[in-house]
Amino acid sequence: MTIINSMITTVTQKNMVTIPAEVGRQYGIRPGFRLDWLPVAGTDEILVRVIPDRQELARRLLGAGRQYSPDRDAVQELIAERTADD
Numbered sequence: 233m234t235i236i237n238s239m240i241t242t243v244t245q246k247n248m249v250t251i252p253a254e255v256g257r258q259y260g261i262r263p264g265f266r267l268d269w270l271p272v273a274g275t276d277e278i279l280v281r282v283i284p285d286r287q288e289l290a291r292r293l294l295g296a297g298r299q300y301s302p303d304r305d306a307v308q309e310l311i312a313e314r315t316a317d318d
Contacts, residue, residue, distance in 0.1 A: 260284075 239252045251261055259282050261267075268281040284292075 260288075 237254075239255065241249050241252060243249055255261070261282055262285070264285040265288075266283040266285075268283055270279040270281060271277075272279060
């Protein structure tokens, strides 16, 4: 793990933490995103993973299954690709 830049924040009395603006911009963190806090066993470290909102997840998945479309004949495409390679 490589640490790029250390930034210190303060925990409030209600256990709230402000995400530094630079970190929010770099990772695209917006209101509604969730954070997954992962304590590292045997250390005093915590990893934080950004969980995007559902709209962002849907955008990332949009079109991901096109290659498996029932309108395509994958066998014929493979035959044509191998014929072209020869």
